[in-house]
Amino acid sequence: MEHHSLCCTVGIEELSSTGNVLKKATHPKVTVVLGRDEFKELQIQIDFPKKHSRYSVKEILIHKKFVKDGKATIKLPAHKIHLMLSNCPPDRLAFFLRTLQVKLDCLKQKGFVSQRAKLLSGKTQEFDEISPLTLKDLQTAHGRQEAQAARKSSTAPFKPSSLATSSSQPTPSMTGLKENRKRPICSQPVTTHGQVNENEAKRQKRAAMMKMTSVNGVSPSRIVVKQLQLTSEQNRVIETVKRGRSIFFTGSAGTGKSFLLKRIIGALPPNHTFATASTGAAACHIGGTTLHSFAGIGSGGGSVNQCIELASRARVAQQWRACHHLIIDEISMVDADLFEKLENVARVIRKSDQPFGGIQLILCGDFLQLPPVTKPGEKRRFCFQSEAWHKTVDTTMHLTEVKRQDDPHFIDILQKIRKGLCPEPVANALLATSKHCIDKEGVLATKLCTHKADVDEINKTELKQLECESKLFASMDSDQVYTSQLNFLCPVPAYLELKVGAQVMLCKNLDIQRGLVNGARGVVVGYEKSNNGYPIIKFVCGVTEPIKPERWIFRVGGGNTIVRKQIPLKLAWAISIHKSQGMTLDCVEISLGRVFEVGQAYVALSRAKSLAGLRVLDFERSCVRADPTVLGFYSRLELKHRMMHNGVEDDNEIFRPNPPTFSAKSGIKR
Ligand SMILES: Nc1ncnc2c1ncn2[C@@H]1O[C@H](COP(=O)(O)OP(=O)(O)OP(=O)(O)O)[C@@H](O)[C@H]1O
């Protein structure tokens, strides 16, 4: 169902022969279906409440610049029609457009039935939903694109730079296209997340892809799926979300909670989905905004009535009313008081007696990581201790497969630390890391500090000590009015000062396969000779390459977005443990002498991908602490789960905090 239909808003523009708009109508909540007619030719059908319209598709133009925002325009020149799709779940829209494009390419390869043959056929009109994409379709379409590229390049003068783009448009000689077409390949359907339906099909697909790689030198993942696949437990969470349940999903650090949230965001309609997190850094990981900024209740410190008054301002209230799905990452840092106020505000502003005013909540985090910030002397109350939590959250699910680390020994150490346990072997293993030499070819380990003042001091001093000239890179912000908001939300500064030798960290996933991922560590080794003079970074993963500006887009409510374009780097001699929450780091040095918070040591240690990439200084067993209230909460959940399901896993609630399981890479079975 996912590949061929879209439920969204459709604007239909009818054009004159000169291209002027004659008529325009917008239809919210209609279904756009991709199908085939009786001649197996492509059709787009729009299902309105009482009728449908069909358009045969032979030539199309697709504008997909805003697919990530759930918007695209399909131009059908033969019909003089523009279909403007909006409020589509972004991932689903991307897959729909891909299906449309690929199926059309395949059809063009095969050839259309002539008008005369159609008239003479006497067939009755039919409409069948289109079949899912298969590897064969993808290859056929890919072959057609290559042939087009080859035709273009045979007429265009040779440009050396065309080699640089060959990774996205391989030439036939590079891909061995001919051999490729003859090779038998599986033709199993591919789903939204690129999974084929059967295990055997998976195996065949992998084998086919491996063959393609070896012959073509082209990454098959580029041809087939760019996205990493979800684990089965991640899939179960996404299915529960799609069923409309208000859910809290938890799991230890690195089990892919934020990763999954991004997929959930991609599966929900953007106009009604608000992605937030308790901190700016965490919000940035999921491309959202802070919970405070969404809620529009200032710091949340006022009384409930004051909060309601603040949230009643037109722009904020409109946001609350538009929200059907509220996502909150790093929920552990939201305290009970704030959660209760938000629940109250939601009911009043939305004029609904339902919990949270009927909004579906998608909460995610690990309460054994950083807790809510409290003032001295204030009693801490976690949001799971609130009445509002019990009223709202109807499903709790647990992710158990650790994806950040793949060494079972290190995962085991981290699991103990998470629960506040530090037996002697664990302490010894961590103490032994103080001798680790983790600085690699000029890339020094990032220091994780307990206090922010130390971070600023270290980065400033270290940069100053480099004797060469500095270079300043200024960001391009969509609107100067939002610069301070962007400074808060965006991981990269408005002005990035670099010097050769500066320790930096990548703040965006650029190329997962090559290790250019958010948190990847590197050092500045020079600048491009071109006009732009972008910094050339040598990364720990072995890649050395210039880093160009990237865009960060933040939804600030009401469908509005603010954008910053900047080099995706920040100084990385040091960062604070609070800022590091949610990150994955290559090489880390942690000073735990001044730990002041429960879960702080766990957050710091669990950023490292491996023990080998970790150096712990001033380690004392006393710095490992877990909050007893949280431990109680998790044990109660486990007990409840055992009692309800007698150890049998249920679709609605999974709770298996013990023991941790490991990703396939670790080689340990669950
Ligand atoms: N299904 C998956 N396949 C491959 N990699 C994955 C998958 N899920 C998560 N990852 C990777 O695992 C790492 C950790 O994921 P993520 O940051 O989402 O974990 P988390 O549970 O949010 O951790 P934390 O509690 O520290 O915030 C990331 O590098 C992410 O890309």
Ligand SMILES: [Mg+2]
């Ligand atoms: Mg996370």
